[in-house]
Amino acid sequence: MGTRPRPATLWGAALGLAGGAAVAAWAWTRLRSRDVPPAACPAPAAAATATDQGKGHSKQILVLGLDGAGKTSVLHSLATNHVKRSVAPTEGLHAICINTEESQMEFLEIGGSESLRSYWKMYLPKVLLLIYVVDSADHARLPVAKQLLHQLVQNNSTLPLVVLANKQDLEGAYCITDIHDALALSDIGDERKMFLIGTHVAEDGSEISSSMKDAKELIVQLVLEAQ
Template sequence: SSRPVRLGKGQGVGIAPVVTRLGKALDRQPDPPEHVGLGKGVQGRGTPGISHQDPLEPLDWRQVLVLGLDGAGKSSVLHYICSQTARERIAPTHGFNSVQLYVEGLEMDLLEVGGSQNLRAYWPHYLSQADVLVFVVDSVDRSRLLTARQELHTLLAAEPRLPLIVLANKQDKSDALSAAELQEELALHTLSEQRELFLLPTSATWASLSTATSVLRVKNLLVTLLSQP
């Protein structure tokens, strides 16, 4: 199925779980390299469904941490969620991306940390201030699935209640593993009783924005999760 599968706290399909905000203040985080890629302050102007709030109206701030191995498609996911504009090529992130979306009274800060081996050491420092973790997996890259699983489970052991959205990305490729296969490969069944957990097949390409694997479904799910009190 191409619909988001809810795996945590009861089996079934759906995108409207009751989620308590679990983010905590981060006392100190490391000084990151300069932001690259989309950069600070991208607000998705002109994107359907994005609200431009009265500057005097307080916004409910939430942070979404976007992680995954290098090459998984994190930057492409952010680009098409936020701008919905065609790009022939999206450069990989070698440092950090911070992108802001204003949707339905929420200010969502989507923080992407690069997935190369040296940058993965930074990942745990950003967990404690996150309200949701989005973990992007390359559905074609079978050779590194074990590494992806190990990195993901190491993160989740540190934050056992942090809501998780796993994106089975690059579903447009003919040799992509299905979401069900990735659920097994990533051992997500071992987490189902610990947290709110969703698995979505996605394709972060311009051609796929109107398809069942559109990354816009990720934005809708995030709004649903983060709008809970």
């Protein structure tokens, strides 16, 4: 696998994966939804009950990945459209809501330390989308990230999956095609919607990168399609 750096303009590129075959690009109608500031989310159990009963338009999205992959920074970027890199590791569950004119999306992040990974599967039956974040520069732990991802999705062949190959701005980070191979994404089901996007968060306080904007638009589109 190559570790050569790529121009920053390419980090927003994505591979749409269907039937195990990678296509060169993905496209959808760009949304013009007005973002609403993040809101306090209901407790996870209450939110799941409301979703099951069809009350409201809350859509739960599960955000997983190894500790240090950048899940919390990614969530902050998606919620506020600004970067905050210096965040403490998530020790339990972190919930944040992102509102658009079409729907309210509830993101549930569970910490990625070894002691918390056994809880990941408990939340899968209640969500409509899985976001899996990997550190593209952490080569040594990609096999672990691969194993855990495959274990997560092996019993659900239709759950949509968005893999964020994060930290693409770091020297030595694998490009998205290398991440695709390292995670063996071609082996993960033929029926599910699956996307791989290269992302990074820029300097603190700056606006989010084009790759993060692309990821946000994709997530919103998938949620709308699931309604």
